[in-house]
Amino acid sequence: MLHFLIIAPLLFSIFTPILYQNIKRIHTGWMVLLIPISIFVYLLSYLPKIVDHPFHLTFNWLPSLGINYDLYVDGLSILFGLLISGIGSLVVLYSIFYLHKTEKLGHFYTYLLIFMTAMLGIVFSDNVFVFYVFWELTSLSSFLLIGFWNYREKSRYGALKSMLITVLGGLAMFAGFVWMSILTDTSSIREMIENSELITNSPYFIAILILILTGAFTKSAQFPFHIWLPDAMEAPTPVSAYLHSATMVKAGIYLVARLSLIFAGTDEFFIIVSSIGLLTLCWGSYMAVKQTDLKGILAYSTISQLGMIMAMLGFGTGVAVFAAIFHILNHATFKGSLFMVAGIVDHETGTRDIRRLGGLYTLMPITATLAIFGVFSMAGVPLPIFNGFLSKEMFFDATVDLSEEAGTIYQSIGPFIPFIALLGSIFTFVYSMILFFKTFTGKIQLDKLERKPHDPPFGMLLSPIVLVTLIVVIALFPGPFNHYLLTPATSAVMGEVSQTHIKFWHGFYNLPLFMSLTVLVVGIILFLTREKWVRVYNRIPGSWSMNKGYDYILDGLIKGSKLVTTSYMTGSLKNYVRMIIGFMTVVGLYTFIKTDGWAFTFNGATLSIPEIAIAVTMMIAAISVLFISNRIAGILVLGVVGYGLSLLFVFYSAPDLALTQLIVETVTVSLFLLAFYHLPKLKEEKESKTNNFINLVISVSFGIFITLVGLSSHSSKWFDSISSYFVETSYTLGGGNNIVNVILVDMRGLDTMFEISVLGVAALGILALINYKKKGDVE
Amino acid sequence: MNIFSTILTGSIILSLLVLSVSVLLLLYRTIKGPTNPDRAIALDSIGINLIAMAALIAIQLKTTYFNDIILLIGILAFIGTIAIAKFIEKGVIIENDRD
Numbered sequence: 001m002l003h004f005l006i007i008a009p010l011l012f013s014i015f016t017p018i019l020y021q022n023i024k025r026i027h028t029g030w031m032v033l034l035i036p037i038s039i040f041v042y043l044l045s046y047l048p049k050i051v052d053h054p055f056h057l058t059f060n061w062l063p064s065l066g067i068n069y070d071l072y073v074d075g076l077s078i079l080f081g082l083l084i085s086g087i088g089s090l091v092v093l094y095s096i097f098y099l100h101k102t103e104k105l106g107h108f109y110t111y112l113l114i115f116m117t118a119m120l121g122i123v124f125s126d127n128v129f130v131f132y133v134f135w136e137l138t139s140l141s142s143f144l145l146i147g148f149w150n151y152r153e154k155s156r157y158g159a160l161k162s163m164l165i166t167v168l169g170g171l172a173m174f175a176g177f178v179w180m181s182i183l184t185d186t187s188s189i190r191e192m193i194e195n196s197e198l199i200t201n202s203p204y205f206i207a208i209l210i211l212i213l214t215g216a217f218t219k220s221a222q223f224p225f226h227i228w229l230p231d232a233m234e235a236p237t238p239v240s241a242y243l244h245s246a247t248m249v250k251a252g253i254y255l256v257a258r259l260s261l262i263f264a265g266t267d268e269f270f271i272i273v274s275s276i277g278l279l280t281l282c283w284g285s286y287m288a289v290k291q292t293d294l295k296g297i298l299a300y301s302t303i304s305q306l307g308m309i310m311a312m313l314g315f316g317t318g319v320a321v322f323a324a325i326f327h328i329l330n331h332a333t334f335k336g337s338l339f340m341v342a343g344i345v346d347h348e349t350g351t352r353d354i355r356r357l358g359g360l361y362t363l364m365p366i367t368a369t370l371a372i373f374g375v376f377s378m379a380g381v382p383l384p385i386f387n388g389f390l391s392k393e394m395f396f397d398a399t400v401d402l403s404e405e406a407g408t409i410y411q412s413i414g415p416f417i418p419f420i421a422l423l424g425s426i427f428t429f430v431y432s433m434i435l436f437f438k439t440f441t442g443k444i445q446l447d448k449l450e451r452k453p454h455d456p457p458f459g460m461l462l463s464p465i466v467l468v469t470l471i472v473v474i475a476l477f478p479g480p481f482n483h484y485l486l487t488p489a490t491s492a493v494m495g496e497v498s499q500t501h502i503k504f505w506h507g508f509y510n511l512p513l514f515m516s517l518t519v520l521v522v523g524i525i526l527f528l529t530r531e532k533w534v535r536v537y538n539r540i541p542g543s544w545s546m547n548k549g550y551d552y553i554l555d556g557l558i559k560g561s562k563l564v565t566t567s568y569m570t571g572s573l574k575n576y577v578r579m580i581i582g583f584m585t586v587v588g589l590y591t592f593i594k595t596d597g598w599a600f601t602f603n604g605a606t607l608s609i610p611e612i613a614i615a616v617t618m619m620i621a622a623i624s625v626l627f628i629s630n631r632i633a634g635i636l637v638l639g640v641v642g643y644g645l646s647l648l649f650v651f652y653s654a655p656d657l658a659l660t661q662l663i664v665e666t667v668t669v670s671l672f673l674l675a676f677y678h679l680p681k682l683k684e685e686k687e688s689k690t691n692n693f694i695n696l697v698i699s700v701s702f703g704i705f706i707t708l709v710g711l712s713s714h715s716s717k718w719f720d721s722i723s724s725y726f727v728e729t730s731y732t733l734g735g736g737n738n739i740v741n742v743i744l745v746d747m748r749g750l751d752t753m754f755e756i757s758v759l760g761v762a763a764l765g766i767l768a769l770i771n772y773k774k775k776g777d778v779e
Numbered sequence: 780m781n782i783f784s785t786i787l788t789g790s791i792i793l794s795l796l797v798l799s800v801s802v803l804l805l806l807y808r809t810i811k812g813p814t815n816p817d818r819a820i821a822l823d824s825i826g827i828n829l830i831a832m833a834a835l836i837a838i839q840l841k842t843t844y845f846n847d848i849i850l851l852i853g854i855l856a857f858i859g860t861i862a863i864a865k866f867i868e869k870g871v872i873i874e875n876d877r878d
Contacts, residue, residue: 608792610832613799617806624810636818636863637809643822643829646848650833655844658833659851666855673866 002071003059005042006120009035013113020106028105029096036088036116043081047484050078054492056126056190066187072126075488079325080123080247080254082485083332087246088116090463094340095238097460098347108148108236115141119247123254126189128177135173135215138248139166145243146235158231161550165218165228173215173255176208180262183208189258193495196262209268212259213276220252222310223280226303227546233295237343240295245302245335250328253306256313257324257493264316270410273314278420280307285427289434289530290537294342294352297435298335301378304428305331308395311421315398318494323394325489329481330377330387330474337467338374338435341367344460345439350450354434359444366455368440373468377475379432379523380425382516387474389516396421396512422515429523430530437527578698585702592708601715611651618644631679635672639665656740791839798832819863826856 012035020028049055054074061069092112099105118141121134139162147159181187183202184195192199199205216222221229232244243249256273263269284304291297309331312324344367345360346352361368373386380392399421402414446452455461474481526533568579591597621640628634642665649658726739726747734742744752805828808821830852837845 608795610792610795610799613796613803617799617802620803621806621810628810630815632815632866633810633812633818636815636822639822639859640806640809640825643825647829647832650836650845650848653840653842655848658845658848662848662851662855666859669859670862673862677866 001042002057002073002124003069005039006071006124007117008039009113009120010117013110013117016109016113017106020109024101027096027101028109029092029099032109032113033089033092033096035113036085036092039120040082040085040089043078043085046073046078050075051484051488054488061130067127067129069130070126070188071124072190073124074492075485075490076254076257076325076492077123079329079485079489080250081120083250083329084116084119084123084247087242087332087336087467088112090336090466091238091242094241094343094460094463095236097457098238098343099236104148108145111141111144111148112239112242115145115243115248119251122251128181128187128189128192131189132170132174132177135219135251136167136170138219138251139163139170142166142232142243142248145239146232148236148239149234152234154231155234158228158234162228162232164554165225165550169215169218169225169252172211172218176211176215179204179208179211193261199262200266205266206268209263209266209272212255212263213272216252216255217276217310218252219255220249220306220310221280221303222252222276222307223283224546224549226280226284227550229303230291230296230299233293233299237295237339237346240298241336241339241343244299245339246332249302249306250309250332253309253313253324253328256310257321260313260316260321260493261495270314270316271413274311274413274417275314277307277309277311277314278417278424280304281311281424282420282427283307285424285431287541288431289427289534291431292354294345294354294357294435294439295339297354297431298338298342301428301431301435302331302335304424305335305378308421308424312395312398313493315402317398317401318490319394319401320398321493322486322490323391323398325486325493326394327391329485330391330471333467333470333474334374334377334388337370337464337471338378340460340464340467341371341374344456344464345453347460348451348453348456351448354438356445356448357439358442359440360453361440363444363453364440364455366461367464370461370464370468371436371440373471374464375432375436377471379429380516380519382513382520385472385475387471387478390475390478392425393512393516396425396515400511400515418511418515422518425515425519426522426526429519430526433523433527434530578695581702582698585698585705588705588709589701592705592712597708597712599715600711611648614644614647614651618648631676632673635669635676638672639669642668654740656738788839791835794835795832798828798835802828815863815867819860819867822863823856823860826852826859830856 012032016028016032019031023031050073054072057071057073059069059071061067092109095108095112099108115138118134118137122131122138125131125134143159143163146162147155149155150159177187180192180199183204184192184198186192186195199208202208218225229244229249233240235243260269281304284300284302284307288297288300288304291300305327309324309327312320312327315321342352345357345364348364348367349357349360351357376383377386377388380386380389382389382393396418399418402410402417404414568575618641621637621644625634625637625641628637642661646658646661646665649655649661726743730739730742731737734746736742736746802825805821805825809818809825812818812821830849833845833848833852837843837849
């Protein structure tokens with residue numbers, strides 16, 4: 001059943017264009033809405049079972065390769081599955097009111113449903129290769145969704161950028177998977193975890209870790225791969241809300257969480273994941289303050305929150321992992337609602353620029369109220385109705401606890417981490433405040449807006465209302481969520497069942513609370529005085545940002561490859577022939593020397609003076625052709641070589657060959673004459689001395705090489721030749737005395753047939769060329 | 780082996796040698812030949828020499844299989860020389876009457 005449910009959106013996506021084409025009266029979204037809702041309800045039914053008993057489902061796909069459509073259902077995958085289908089339903093609902101019927105809805109919902117399948121596939125897959133298939137499917141469908149308004153230049157730029165970066169990571173991850181599956185001889189994640197010491201103890205461990213983490217970091221927009229996320233904001237807002245806050249960007253988080261049973265506990269994992277996570281946290285929140293676009297702020301905020309979750313997964317302690325899981329849930333709720341609010345503001349005012357917005361509270365009270373919950377939850381304001389506060393508090397708790405963990409690495413780095421976390425959180429607070437107060441308070445600038453804003457229709461508000469309700473419900477009654485979702489998920493990541501009690505009030509005299517208060521106080525001060533210090537952004541990042549780096553690399557790649565290609569693709573045939581012959585000579589001679597092919601014997605070779613004379617004649621003729629400038633003279637001298645060859649055939653008693661050679665030589669000479677008559681009088685090209693010298697070296701060495709090969713192959717006869725068979729059976733089997741002809745038409749008739757076809761094709765080709773020239777008005 | 784066959788073999792080889800020298804000299808004319816008609820005639824003569832050499836070899840090998848070649852060289856040398864001559868004279872080998 002679950003197998004079917006995962007691909008159900010994909011199957012349904014086939015019908016969305018048909019529905020869109022044929023049922024014009026109803027918004028296509030209403031029909032699509034059924035799919036995520038039914039998946040959500042079905043997944044909910046798993047919840048009571050899953051608390052203690054994860055289970056495994058399998059469906060044969062490529063059993064001979066050990067790659068099967070295996071699913072594993074445990075707390076972690078069910079948490080993500082519920083997020084995907086739940087927020088998916090809300091996003092579809094929101095998009096019904098957000099996107100007008102005149103948009104290409106058939107495309108939109110097709111892409112969205114493909115994405116849903118891909119995301120569900122990722123979180124339930126137990127097989128790494130199936131996982132990878134779904135992973136790339138998310139990259140692809142995300143590419144399509146970001147570029148949904150493909151007539152915009154920026155959409156296309158953002159789509160390409162996200163595609164390049166996420167696919168780069170995806171391929172790195174695939175390499176890691178292949179390596180892991182070779183080491184453990186299985187492609188099942190479960191079995192890899194059981195044999196994790198094979199991976200952690202192997203000498204390639206660091207390489208595998210880095211490859212896998214590259215995949216996770218690119219997908220989850222971690223530093224320095226975060227640059228695609230702000231540009232992905234060109235997508236329609238429902239897409240941003242769904243993909244770039246709640247689901248796809250958490251795929252990397254999911255990957256790290258899923259594999260942390262293999263990697264966690266090693267110092268490398270702790271160092272890389274925590275440091276990158278903390279760096280992303282600080283950089284994202286720092287950069288978010290600078291943004292003036294609502295979705296830009298939200299994008300950098302997503303980056304920073306993902307960094308925070310990643311850092312906690314890197315810590316790997318019980319409380320940190322629990323906080324990470326909790327924050328995944330919380331972030332999905334408040335960030336989803338905030339994106340939807342931003343979409344509403346955009347929809348109602350026609351702009352998302354906070355410099356043009358302000359004072360919307362009186363005009364859009366409901367939207368503003370919804371925004372309050374999202375923003376304050378994101379900032380971690382210490383009030384019991386914001387779930388963000390609870391997980392933020394746990395985050396501080398985890399950072400503080402870190403220095404008490406055993407292990408020198410924790411001891412040495414641990415004490416600094418709370419300060420870094422504090423720094424990131426202060427900026428989080430500042431941009432959250434900017435997001436809210438610049439939009440909804442202050443003076444309204446009606447002249448700068450396209451229309452007078454007011455609250456949107458109820459349907460558009462419905463989804464953010466549900467999410468905001470969740471924010472409050474999770475904050476006030478965390479118990480059931482803890483029992484059914486968070487604890488099973490944590491135990492899936494940690495491998496052991498651990499109970500953590502979520503409570504709002506830890507009592508006085510605990511460090512996390514003071515940290516929260518510090519954030520509050522410093523944040524307010526910074527927010528109020530931001531005009532004074534905002535100039536710091538001209539210094540850092542100033543002119544060097546990761547985006548510039550990306551553009552530089554992309555530009556450099558294109559320019560560099562152009563340079564490389566033009567350096568050898570000169571368009572001159574002379575050059576190509578030189579390269580081919582030169583390469584053949586070098587490789588051939590190298591092989592010759594390497595394999596010690598100097599086996600020259602001259603047994604049974606006799607030479608008569610006439611043969612020598614003929615050979616010398618041919619040689620003189622061939623060499624003199626090079627120095628003849630008169631074309632016709634050149635052809636005639638070349639004719640001497642041909643006739644000489646036919647005479648050699650006579651000497652070596654091959655009458656048929658001699659016959660054919662004579663005719664062919666005569667025809668060739670006539671053809672040359674024919675062709676030369678039509679050649680235009682070209683200006684004589686003078687080769688430079690160096691070029692001539694290179695040509696000489698190449699041709700002489702190639703000649704020597706071929707001579708050596710000929711001598712060597714003549715000298716080493718490994719087997720008797722089969723010609724005696726033809727001599728004996730030519731008459732008895734073939735009924736002819738002319739052995740050559742019997743071989744040509746009887747013993748090996750097939751070759752002859754195809755050579756006849758070659759001649760036929762050549763004749764037809766010549767005919768076509770001549771006729772083409774006649775018709776097509778030659779320039 | 781009687782004396783006649785010895786004489787025969789010796790004269791064949793001697794003739795071949797003379798012809799080879801002749802071909803070499805003709806080659807000199809082909810390469811050097813101040814004009815193209817010189818070269819054409821030299822090539823034609825090389826063809827004739829080839830006929831003689833083929834015939835000599837046929838005698839030496841005691842075979843009749845090369846008789847075809849002797850005839851063919853005759854025909855081809857003729858055709859080739861005509862073609863070259865026509866080319867040198869008119870610049871074309873096959874004239875298009877309808878032009």
